[in-house]
Amino acid sequence: MFDTTRTIGRAPGAIAGLVAAGAALASAEVVGALLSRASAAPLLAVGDAVVDLTPQPVKQFAVDTFGTADKIALFVGMGVILAGAAALLGAGAARRRWIGHVGIAAFAAVGLAAALTRPGSGILDTLPTLTGAAVCGAVLLWLLGVASRPATAPPEGEQTAPEEPAEKQSPGFDRRRFTLLAGAAVAASAGAGTAARLLSSSGAGAGLVREDVTLPRPASAAVPVPIGADLEIDGLASFFTPNEDFYRIDTALSIPRVDASTWSLRVHGLGAREGVYTYADLLARDDLVERDITLACVSNPVGGEYVGNARWVGVPLAALLEEAGVRPPADGGPADQLVSRSDDGMTIGTPVADVMDGRDALIAIGMNGQPLPYDHGFPARMVVPGLYGYVSACKWIVDIELTTFDAFDAYWVPRGWSARGPIKTHSRIDTPRERADVAAGTVTIAGVAWAQNTGIDRVEVRVDDGEWRQATLAEEDTADTWRQWVHEWDAGPGEHRISVRATDRAGRTQTADRAAVAPDGATGHHTIEVVVS
Numbered sequence: 001m002f003d004t005t006r007t008i009g010r011a012p013g014a015i016a017g018l019v020a021a022g023a024a025l026a027s028a029e030v031v032g033a034l035l036s037r038a039s040a041a042p043l044l045a046v047g048d049a050v051v052d053l054t055p056q057p058v059k060q061f062a063v064d065t066f067g068t069a070d071k072i073a074l075f076v077g078m079g080v081i082l083a084g085a086a087a088l089l090g091a092g093a094a095r096r097r098w099i100g101h102v103g104i105a106a107f108a109a110v111g112l113a114a115a116l117t118r119p120g121s122g123i124l125d126t127l128p129t130l131t132g133a134a135v136c137g138a139v140l141l142w143l144l145g146v147a148s149r150p151a152t153a154p155p156e157g158e159q160t161a162p163e164e165p166a167e168k169q170s171p172g173f174d175r176r177r178f179t180l181l182a183g184a185a186v187a188a189s190a191g192a193g194t195a196a197r198l199l200s201s202s203g204a205g206a207g208l209v210r211e212d213v214t215l216p217r218p219a220s221a222a223v224p225v226p227i228g229a230d231l232e233i234d235g236l237a238s239f240f241t242p243n244e245d246f247y248r249i250d251t252a253l254s255i256p257r258v259d260a261s262t263w264s265l266r267v268h269g270l271g272a273r274e275g276v277y278t279y280a281d282l283l284a285r286d287d288l289v290e291r292d293i294t295l296a297c298v299s300n301p302v303g304g305e306y307v308g309n310a311r312w313v314g315v316p317l318a319a320l321l322e323e324a325g326v327r328p329p330a331d332g333g334p335a336d337q338l339v340s341r342s343d344d345g346m347t348i349g350t351p352v353a354d355v356m357d358g359r360d361a362l363i364a365i366g367m368n369g370q371p372l373p374y375d376h377g378f379p380a381r382m383v384v385p386g387l388y389g390y391v392s393a394c395k396w397i398v399d400i401e402l403t404t405f406d407a408f409d410a411y412w413v414p415r416g417w418s419a420r421g422p423i424k425t426h427s428r429i430d431t432p433r434e435r436a437d438v439a440a441g442t443v444t445i446a447g448v449a450w451a452q453n454t455g456i457d458r459v460e461v462r463v464d465d466g467e468w469r470q471a472t473l474a475e476e477d478t479a480d481t482w483r484q485w486v487h488e489w490d491a492g493p494g495e496h497r498i499s500v501r502a503t504d505r506a507g508r509t510q511t512a513d514r515a516a517v518a519p520d521g522a523t524g525h526h527t528i529e530v531v532v533s
């Protein structure tokens, strides 16, 4: 017998730890995919928990630094931490096996805690992590075993090269065999991980996938977009934002792939008769409407890109509420807040008064002529003109509860955001770009302005400390859509500052005072600098 604890070097130990961790994650992904519970696999579950538990300032920092790549940044960060820990634990386990066992147990505990605290989780959600932990232990012990076994005697005739240094920490350890087996384990993990990804994104076994849906023709079509609503100026956002380019903001690390054949939307709560609607129920309704609505995110900084315009098809939300007998607070209804819940556990609170005041609040099933994309909430989401997304636009919606603002705080409220979030009237310069070099003479300044549910009345542009000059507005589609504007500027050489401000039909002019996005939306004039030569 030889003493295993003294024959393994730190480097093979660290490698064994890394390989074992990779095998653990891959096997957990496979079990998650087989169970159709991809979000229970430890990487996603822990990532989701991190997203939920991250303090607001850190979250804001992440969004400011990484923008919509914040999720990738999170995974990269988690990967680096995990790899470091796995290498350290492997090196430790090479000397003392119990270090490996304790390390695996600690990681498994974190994975289990995260998986079990996800909304709607059950006992099955422990399986990916438990499998991963078992695989991790097995691979680690196996590789350490290989690393501690002395190399078999070289075949006859073969000589050990004299210049090969004697290994101090692992005398005679069969490096070639270890490398081969570790490589094989890595390849197997990569293959399994890829297969798991394909399996969970193919919607295998799902009853009704988005690709099989045909949108019905709405009973009430959108008003035709007037000629001249899209100025088609280079660099200016197009009037409709294509689905592929539409901003995406949510807390979901893996996009829910909801099976529309088993999906349903429940309406219930204070002063409401319970109603349940299947996807087929929604498609078959004779009151489907098609409306153009510009969506905006409360996290959109002044001049930012978290805003987009789409043509939605959906059921009027007020109709569903009326079917449940809901009355708005002004008519004596007991509920002033409507809380929507998503398949992934998001909660979003919306004033009942707003969605019943006659505006086109929708349970949308279509976006720009297609079934809702998975990213944007398939099979159904809410869209309410005039309210920021975090207080209205619940994606992957499954439940609408009537309650009060006193009784319930939705997801973002304890995280420092206002319970009510009407969209602030705003305008943005799209062209020229910040710090652009432009030629002296006539320069086209153009952008968009929005005041959903109210309408844009006026947009003004100012160069340096000059007068505010009225821009030319594009034709208006509806009050719920953004409106393009253009201003021809006779530019002289030098550095210049250009600002824009909008005034809505309620007479509100954008303030110059700068406010941060939290708690209820940024304010200030979008201002850019250009160099004219």
Ligand SMILES: Nc1nc2c(c(=O)[nH]1)N[C@H]1C(S)=C(S)[C@@H](COP(=O)(O)O)O[C@H]1N2
Residues within 6 Å of the ligand: 246, 247, 248, 249, 250, 251, 252, 295, 296, 297, 298, 342, 343, 344, 346, 375, 376, 377, 388, 389, 390, 393, 394, 395, 396
């Ligand atoms: N389920 C769910 N719905 C959600 C969110 C979310 O995190 N989860 N984010 C909201 C926010 S903050 C915004 S701005 C809009 C963005 O919708 P989009 O991604 O389709 O542009 O979705 C809203 N609906």
Ligand SMILES: [Mo]
Residues within 6 Å of the ligand: 249, 296, 297, 298, 299, 388, 389, 390
């Ligand atoms: Mo948002």
